[in-house]
Amino acid sequence: MLIIFGGLPASGKSTIAGALARALGACYLRVDTIEQAILAHAPLAERDVGPAGYVALYRLAADNLRLGNMVITDSVNPLDVTRDAFRSVAIAAGRPFIEVEVACSNAATHRHRAETRQALAGESVPSWAEIEARRFEAWSADLRLDTFRLSVEDCVAQIAALTRSRADQA
Template sequence: MLIVFSGLPAVGKTTISRLLAEKTNAVYLRIDSIEQALITSGEIKQTEMGGAGYFVAYAVARDNLKLGRMVIADCVNPIELTRDAWKQIANQSASKILNIEIICSDQIEHQRRAETRKADIQNHQLPKWSDIIKHDYDKNNQVDFKIDSAQHTADESVNMIISLLKML
């Protein structure tokens, strides 16, 4: 199964998806880590990134899904194009896909998180609140499950997802 987490920066995607990966022993793919590695390599500049990080993640996800592993993708996944690509990866590997959107309905809390969090990837530049609120993020019509991180802790969120996985 492919589980794709989507949502704006600082809503809690990484916290929840990483915890789920730990509890399920899934392969964990984080677009921020991939993109920072590409930048650090010196082969690509941040301004030239485009979809490169996503394309790397798609390939690694496909390989692991074909091996029968559960894969968790942690990404903003802001547009239909990237959402369709994840669906295609699942189809190509004969895997189910679960699209989970994380939101933070409390804008004050969302801003607090954005302004107080620390980068956990070396040299990674976290987006500023002013960038987050202007971020392109199309309505996600492929959501199977939505979690409001202002209403649920990371542990509660993961437990809800695990319960859902047992029903699939």
């Protein structure tokens, strides 16, 4: 099964996706990790990774799905084209998928998270202004989680329940 996460930076998706991966013993693939690795080895003149991080993420997800692993992808996933690509990966592998949008409905809380979060070694994090300006197309995800109202544990429980339900249907 492919569990496809999406949501603005600092919404809580990486925290939830990581906790879910630990709970389910799933393969966790994070686009930020891929993009930072690309940037760490790119000449200074080539500091825009473009779609390379997502393309690598699709291929890593496909490899792991073909091995029979449950895969969790963690990315902003802001556009219909990226969401279609993730769905295509699951379909090509003959595996079910679940789409999970993570949002924080309280702007003050979301801003606080964005302004106080710690970047991992070598990473940069977007400013609140960059997050607010980010394009995020409307999405009819299978599950929409509001991290202002739900704890990480509640979010993990809801996704795990949906995962079990979809696995039973497959």
